[in-house]
Amino acid sequence: MKPWRDPGLWLSLLVTAAIGLWPAVAANKPYAREMMFTVLMSVGLASSLNIMQGYTGYVNFGHIIFFGLGGYVGFYLLSVYHAPLYVAALAGALTAALVAFLLGKAILRLRGAYFALATIGINEAARSFVKNFDPFGGPTGMTLKFHVYQAYGGANQALWITYIALVVLTLLIILVSYLVKTSKFGLGLMAIRENEDAAEVMGIVAPDAKTWAYVLSAVFPGIIGVLFFFKNGNIEPGDAFRLQQSIEVIVMVMLGGQGLVFGPLVGAAVYQRLRGYLLVSPLFKNIQLAVAGLLLLIIILFVPAGLIGWLRGRFPRLRRWLV
Amino acid sequence: MSADIILRVENVSKRFGGLQALSDVTFDLPRGQILGLIGPNGAGKTTLFNAINGIYPPEEGRVLFNGQDITGWKPYRVAKAGLARTHQIVQPLNDLTVLENVMAGACFGHENHPLGRAREIADEVLEFVGLAERRDLLAGSLNVAQKKRLELARALASHPYLLLLDEVLAGLNPAEIAEMVQVVLKIRDQGVTILIIEHVMHALMNVSDRVIVLDYGKQIAEGTPEEIANNPRVIEAYLGDPKLAEKMLRGEV
Numbered sequence: 157m158k159p160w161r162d163p164g165l166w167l168s169l170l171v172t173a174a175i176g177l178w179p180a181v182a183a184n185k186p187y188a189r190e191m192m193f194t195v196l197m198s199v200g201l202a203s204s205l206n207i208m209q210g211y212t213g214y215v216n217f218g219h220i221i222f223f224g225l226g227g228y229v230g231f232y233l234l235s236v237y238h239a240p241l242y243v244a245a246l247a248g249a250l251t252a253a254l255v256a257f258l259l260g261k262a263i264l265r266l267r268g269a270y271f272a273l274a275t276i277g278i279n280e281a282a283r284s285f286v287k288n289f290d291p292f293g294g295p296t297g298m299t300l301k302f303h304v305y306q307a308y309g310g311a312n313q314a315l316w317i318t319y320i321a322l323v324v325l326t327l328l329i330i331l332v333s334y335l336v337k338t339s340k341f342g343l344g345l346m347a348i349r350e351n352e353d354a355a356e357v358m359g360i361v362a363p364d365a366k367t368w369a370y371v372l373s374a375v376f377p378g379i380i381g382v383l384f385f386f387k388n389g390n391i392e393p394g395d396a397f398r399l400q401q402s403i404e405v406i407v408m409v410m411l412g413g414q415g416l417v418f419g420p421l422v423g424a425a426v427y428q429r430l431r432g433y434l435l436v437s438p439l440f441k442n443i444q445l446a447v448a449g450l451l452l453l454i455i456i457l458f459v460p461a462g463l464i465g466w467l468r469g470r471f472p473r474l475r476r477w478l479v
Numbered sequence: 480m481s482a483d484i485i486l487r488v489e490n491v492s493k494r495f496g497g498l499q500a501l502s503d504v505t506f507d508l509p510r511g512q513i514l515g516l517i518g519p520n521g522a523g524k525t526t527l528f529n530a531i532n533g534i535y536p537p538e539e540g541r542v543l544f545n546g547q548d549i550t551g552w553k554p555y556r557v558a559k560a561g562l563a564r565t566h567q568i569v570q571p572l573n574d575l576t577v578l579e580n581v582m583a584g585a586c587f588g589h590e591n592h593p594l595g596r597a598r599e600i601a602d603e604v605l606e607f608v609g610l611a612e613r614r615d616l617l618a619g620s621l622n623v624a625q626k627k628r629l630e631l632a633r634a635l636a637s638h639p640y641l642l643l644l645d646e647v648l649a650g651l652n653p654a655e656i657a658e659m660v661q662v663v664l665k666i667r668d669q670g671v672t673i674l675i676i677e678h679v680m681h682a683l684m685n686v687s688d689r690v691i692v693l694d695y696g697k698q699i700a701e702g703t704p705e706e707i708a709n710n711p712r713v714i715e716a717y718l719g720d721p722k723l724a725e726k727m728l729r730g731e732v
């Protein structure tokens with residue numbers, strides 16, 4: 157089927173666009189923008205992780221290192237060289253791609269739990285490295301001088317520009333996720349997920365396919381990191397390489413349904429809204445991560461296919477829409 | 480090497496720790512023939528397949544395919560050279576549909592088709608093996624006989640020059656075996672060379688042009704099905720009972 161005739165693709169893009177446009181119609185626009193920035197960021201992170209975890213079947217606890225490294229490199233260019241945002245974003249993407257390529261060559265020969273363990277180690281290693289790397293400000297990180305925002309017409313306008321860039325990027329990620337899933341490359345990845353040895357016997361060059369999937373899934377968090385820390389105005393190792401954030405992204409992917417385009421999108425949006433609610437609730441605000449853990453447990457035990465996967469199984473007619 | 484030898488196995492040996500799984504196996508497979516491979520459990524038949532298609536490289540000896548030395552090649556490289564195989568224990572891609580399974584075979588084999596063409600080939604092949612009606616089911620939902628057909632369809636969809644069949648008849652009932660034998664013969668008639676491991680003796684003896692017998696990793700006999708059935712070493716080592724040989728040829732075993 158041609159992509160533009162697939163209602164499933166349109167539904168995913170429309171939902172993303174609706175999230176993105178919400179601040180334009182909401183009453184308190186800056187507040188809505190901040191809220192939706194978090195949601196879109198999660199959608200982007202979850203959908204890009206899904207290429208690795210959902211399509212290829214490699215659980216990755218280190219997705220956030222690409223967010224952190226891309227963010228750091230972009231931030232460095234922004235603060236030290238006063239590079240334009242798009243140059244910083246491009247540098248973040250390239251850094252993440254390069255790191256993923258080299259890492260992939262090293263750790264993608266590991267399978268299952270061994271790969272997952274290696275990715276946890278890498279997250280810690282990246283944090284330690286940046287903490288002790290003086291050009292990046294060491295443990296205190298870096299802060300943007302306020303005049304950097306002047307080039308974008310002031311801080312307020314800079315925040316809107318960053319937000320719009322994130323909306324466009326998220327739409328692009330959804331499109332890429334869809335194109336990968338419906339391509340020959342994607343079929344190869346899913347064959348690897350189902351049975352890597354059998355896939356190789358069929359002629360799928362698994363080492364290459366896995367490496368490119370890893371690179372592709374790393375590029376987007378690299379850009380998102382640049383946008384996020386530009387908006388934030390400062391960056392430090394603890395914020396850039398937070399293992400719990402990697403875990404939260406995994407929860408989002410599984411909550412919505414891994415291996416689907418629409419699944420991580422819904423999972424990320426639902427999770428972030430839930431988290432927003434928990435954070436302001438007096439009862440849950442200190443244990444919101446415990447809730448995430450419990451949620452993951454419940455999904456794995458009772459709805460391993462995730463929300464969208466469950467709907468697809470329960471109502472086969474919806475399959476056309478929920479790709 | 481003459482042009483019509485599609486596969487030449489030269490002095491291939493493979494050892495697992497203290498176990499000599501294959502020792503000095505040598506044979507030629509002429510293009511267009513069906514070569515049967517028999518031997519008791521643990522004789523090294525599947526190991527030989529694995530050594531040919533690169534699951535693990537042999538320690539000694541060479542494998543030549545279409546005149547090319549493919550010893551030690553990775554399985555995907557062997558597949559891209561035009562050699563396909565099925566597995567004794569079926570390896571379906573459970574969460575993909577039957578059609579997608581077969582498309583993957585067509586996409587990534589030596590012809591390297593785009594998705595659209597792969598879908599056409601997959602449909603033809605599914606028709607051929609009798610799975611066309613189940614094309615949209617998940618592969619994991621098929622029964623054993625259907626999974627065997629799927630395994631075969633996936634290998635066939637790559638349009639291989641050489642097909643290694645590892646016990647495609649095991650676990651099938653007599654009617655299914657008869658059908659599958661017809662399918663195998665049809666594949667041969669399309670010009671595909673076949674190397675087949677089988678325990679269902681009368682079927683193997685009926686389809687094979689020649690037969691090789693392995694025992695404890697050693698090649699103890701090679702010949703036409705009749706020669707094999709009358710070879711005293713085979714009868715002793717493999718069949719145990721001389722009367723079995725006659726029964727075997729009559730199709731009673």
